[in-house]
Structures are given as structure tokens and as C-alpha cells.
Amino acid sequence: MDSALIPKGARRCPFPVFATGIAVVSVVLLWGVFAMVLCWLKGLNQTNMNDYYGFALWIWADLAVIAIGGGAFFTGLLKYVFGIDELKNIINLAVVIGFICYSSALLILAIDIGQPLRGWFIFWHANVHSMLTEVAFCLSLYFSVLTIEFIPLILENRQLDKVPFFHNLSHNMHGVMAVFAATGAFLSCFHQGSLGGVAGVLYGRPFAYREGLLVWPWTFFLFTWSAAAYGPCFTLTVCKMFEGITRKKLVKDNVIHLLAKISGWMITTYIIAKIIDTIYWAGVTAPEMGFSLMDFYSDNAFYGIWILFAEIVLGGIVPAVFLTVKRFRENKKLLLVAIILGTLGVCLNRWVMVLQVMAVPVMSFDTWALYIPSWQEVATTILPVAYGVILISLAYRYLPMFPQEQELYDSK
Amino acid sequence: MFPFCFEWVWDAGHYLFFGGMWYTISILGLGMTFCLLKTIVDTLNGKGAGHGDDHH
Numbered sequence: 001m002d003s004a005l006i007p008k009g010a011r012r013c014p015f016p017v018f019a020t021g022i023a024v025v026s027v028v029l030l031w032g033v034f035a036m037v038l039c040w041l042k043g044l045n046q047t048n049m050n051d052y053y054g055f056a057l058w059i060w061a062d063l064a065v066i067a068i069g070g071g072a073f074f075t076g077l078l079k080y081v082f083g084i085d086e087l088k089n090i091i092n093l094a095v096v097i098g099f100i101c102y103s104s105a106l107l108i109l110a111i112d113i114g115q116p117l118r119g120w121f122i123f124w125h126a127n128v129h130s131m132l133t134e135v136a137f138c139l140s141l142y143f144s145v146l147t148i149e150f151i152p153l154i155l156e157n158r159q160l161d162k163v164p165f166f167h168n169l170s171h172n173m174h175g176v177m178a179v180f181a182a183t184g185a186f187l188s189c190f191h192q193g194s195l196g197g198v199a200g201v202l203y204g205r206p207f208a209y210r211e212g213l214l215v216w217p218w219t220f221f222l223f224t225w226s227a228a229a230y231g232p233c234f235t236l237t238v239c240k241m242f243e244g245i246t247r248k249k250l251v252k253d254n255v256i257h258l259l260a261k262i263s264g265w266m267i268t269t270y271i272i273a274k275i276i277d278t279i280y281w282a283g284v285t286a287p288e289m290g291f292s293l294m295d296f297y298s299d300n301a302f303y304g305i306w307i308l309f310a311e312i313v314l315g316g317i318v319p320a321v322f323l324t325v326k327r328f329r330e331n332k333k334l335l336l337v338a339i340i341l342g343t344l345g346v347c348l349n350r351w352v353m354v355l356q357v358m359a360v361p362v363m364s365f366d367t368w369a370l371y372i373p374s375w376q377e378v379a380t381t382i383l384p385v386a387y388g389v390i391l392i393s394l395a396y397r398y399l400p401m402f403p404q405e406q407e408l409y410d411s412k
Numbered sequence: 413m414f415p416f417c418f419e420w421v422w423d424a425g426h427y428l429f430f431g432g433m434w435y436t437i438s439i440l441g442l443g444m445t446f447c448l449l450k451t452i453v454d455t456l457n458g459k460g461a462g463h464g465d466d467h468h
Contacts, residue, residue, distance in 0.1 A: 168450075171460075
């Protein structure tokens with residue numbers, strides 16, 4: 001039915017099978033949209049946010065998708081600015097993932113502000129002393145960059161490419177893509193960092209507070225570095241998911257291994273910095289504010305020392321070792337374990353820096369404030385996942401997302 | 413956002429935030445304008461005409 005739109009030579013499942021899959025995911029999407037409309041019509045009382053939790057579950061989701069979407073800016077930087085040409089075979093996937101992640105982040109923010117029609121106030125009435133203002137600026141502008149990076153791929157659709165104007169536009173945009181990629185990397189460095197800076201400057205919350213360099217707490221640099229390090233892990237995870245679902249090899253191993261190796265070394269340097277930061281915070285910063293390390297990990301039902309272990313060892317040291325050592329990296333199972341652990345590790349880091357920060361008691365008369373999100377928060381957090389599945393499925397079916405697909409199929 | 417907005421102040425914060433924002437918008441705008449103009453010229457010169465399925 002839609003064979004004229006499918007890239008030439010590519011093999012895709014029959015249209016009814018595809019449409020059925022999309023319809024199933026659309027039901028989940030509609031559930032999320034219903035919850036989103038409730039939040040907009042009835043207000044943020046639909047959530048379980050309270051005086052302790054000014055940030056709902058979706059703010060964790062927001063920070064997590066921005067971190068794992070970091071693969072787009074970092075892969076773009078490596079490909080277009082540093083000239084690592086092999087990555088052209090996975091950059092399309094990274095851009096589509098980045099586009100989905102950042103559009104999801106903006107959607108989440110539109111729900112979070114409660115009145116999206118006033119979203120433009122942050123530009124018009126900007127508070128230039130707020131790190132979140134910088135995040136809003138950079139996030140919006142970087143989404144524009146991702147849209148610009150996505151357009152040539154859309155124009156390469158088999159039918160659109162036949163139109164001379166679209167073909168030429170796609171070609172010309174590729175020609176200046178390095179400028180856009182460099183701009184995107186600049187914007188990403190600042191908004192990823194500022195998201196970390198938001199936690200790091202909270203001097204009233206010793207669990208989050210960090211010292212730093214000039215106006216930037218160390219969390220600023222750690223967030224930027226971790227997004228660049230772990231973003232490619234998510235790109236590779238999605239690539240492996242596609243290969244598993246379609247039972248086809250879509251990207252050559254040398255490309256996978258190269259990106260995995262770069263990600264591994266980035267994670268290694270990041271996790272060393274993170275460990276030093278944690279030791280200094282636990283040994284100097286927190287005690288100066290009257291807290292010991294175990295104050296943050298005891299006397300509650302959920303946040304034990306296990307979460308620190310899981311974040312640093314399972315989500316940091318293990319993927320770093322598996323991805324940097326060639327023998328492990330080239331083992332398919334260990335590679336898969338490493339990229340999944342890496343993705344979960346950065347999501348756990350964002351969880352800790354958003355939700356645990358608000359759960360930890362600050363005053364001597366305070367108790368731990370554990371938080372159960374409402375179903376509306378869960379639904380609106382799952383909403384971007386359903387949207388992402390639909391969009392990436394459409395992109396895979398109708399766009400040349402994997403340039404090596406045909407070659408790999410022919411050589412089978 | 414603009415110097416004619418009532419809360420605008422000529423200070424370092426506004427220079428940095430809005431300087432950075434307008435600088436970035438300028439780069440993106442100029443880049444896309446260049447692409448569109450070059451595409452119009454290329455298309456008028458017949459480039460890409462007769463392009464079909466053989467491209468990929």
C-alpha cells in the first residue's frame with residue numbers, strides 16, 4: 001500500500017502489521033494526552049506535587065531524556081566538527097533520537113508550567129539571574145537546530161527526493177551542517193550544564209550543593225560531560241533494539257565499536273570526576289554543613305547506600321570498563337549490557353539529582369518525604385515514550401535512517 | 413527580550429543572555445537563508461532535475 005514511500009531496496013513489514021503496531025502504541029499515547037489535558041484544564045492539583053516536591057516525576061523524565069538525547073549533539077560534533085566520517089552511518093539515528101528527546105522535553109515543560117499559552121513569557125520577561133532561563137533559551141534554540149538537522153533526512157524520502165527543490169535543499173543543508181552542528185554543541189554544553197547547575201547551587205539543600213568554578217558548581221560540568229558520555233549509549237541501545245526487532249543488521253560493527261569506544265572513554269573520564277566530586281562532597285562539603293554521608297542514605301524506606309553504588313559502580317565503572325576494553329566491547333552480550341547499564345546509569349543520576357534532593361530532610365525537625373506520583377504524572381511521563389516509538393517507527397519505515405542497511409542486506 | 417520592553421536593563425545579565433540568544437538565532441537564520449537562496453538558484457539552473465530513484 002505504501003511501498004512507493006519506502007526507501008528503495010529496503011524491506012519493511014506489511015502495512016497492516018505496521019498500522020496495527022502504531023494503533024496499539026497510539027492507545028498509550030491517547031492515555032497520556034488525556035492526562036495532559038487534565039493537567040491543563042484542571043491544573044497542577046492533578047499531580048502529587050507539594051511543598052516538598054516542586055518538581056514532579058516528569059521533571060526527572062525531562063532531565064533524563066535531555067541527557068540520553070545528548071547523543072545527537074555529541075555524535076554531530078564528532079562527525080561534522082571533528083570529521084570522524086564513519087559516524088555518518090549512525091548520525092541519522094542520533095538526530096532522530098535527539099529530535100524526539102528534545103521535543104519530548106519541551107512537551108513535558110509545556111505540561112509542567114501549567115499554562116502553556118504563557119510559555120513565551122520566559123523569553124519576553126526573562127529572569128537573567130536564573131539558570132532555568134538559560135536552559136529554556138538553549139533548549140528551544142537547540143530544538144531548532146535538531147529540526148534543521150532532521151529536515152534533510154525527511155527530504156531524502158523516496159518521493160520527496162524526486163522534487164528538484166527538495167533534493168537541492170537537502171544537498172545544500174548537508175553542505176553547511178557543520179555550522180549547525182557546532183551551534184548545537186555550543187547550546188547543548190550550556191543547557192546540559194545549567195540543568196546540573198540548578199541542583200548544585202541549592203545551598204539550602206546539602207545533598208545537592210556543590211562548590212565549583214566561578215558561578216558554576218561542579219554539577220554544571222558533570223552534567224554536560226555525562227550527557228556527552230552516555231548519550232551515545234542510548235543511541236547504540238536504540239540501534240540494537242531496531243536490529244533485534246527487525247532481525248537485520250543495520251549498522252556495521254566498526255561503526256558501533258567506534259562510537260562505543262568513544263563513549264567508553266568519555267564515561268571513564270566522567271566517572272573519575274564523579275568519584276572525586278562525591279568523595280570531596282561527602283568528606284568536606286556536607287560535613288561543613290552539618291551532615292554526614294549516611295544522613296543522606298538512612299532512616300527511610302527507599303534511598304539506601306545502594307543507590308550511590310548503583311549509580312557509580314553499575315552505571316559508571318562497569319560500562320566504562322566494558323566499553324574501553326576491546327575484548328569486552330567486541331563481545332555482543334557485554335556490549336549490550338554496557339550500553340543498557342550506561343543508559344540506566346545516567347537516568348539514575350538524574351533521578352537522584354531531582355527527586356532524592358527533595359526527599360532528604362534538611363531541618364533537624366524534618367523527616368524524609370517519600371513521594372508517590374499520581375497516575376496523571378505517570379501517564380504524562382509515558383506519553384513522550386509512546387510519541388517517540390511512533391515517530392521513530394515512521395522514520396525507520398519511510399526515511400533512509402540507516403545508510404548501510406542495503407549494503408549489509410546484500411552481503412548477507 | 414527587546415530593549416523597548418519595559419523591564420529591559422542594560423546590564424551584564426541581559427548582554428549575556430540576549431546577546432547569546434540573538435547571536436545564535438542570527439547564525440541559524442543566516443545559515444537557513446543561505447541554503448534556501450542557493451537552493452532557489454540551483455533549482456532555477458536546472459540542477460537536480462530528472463532526479464529519481466537511482467540516487468540512494
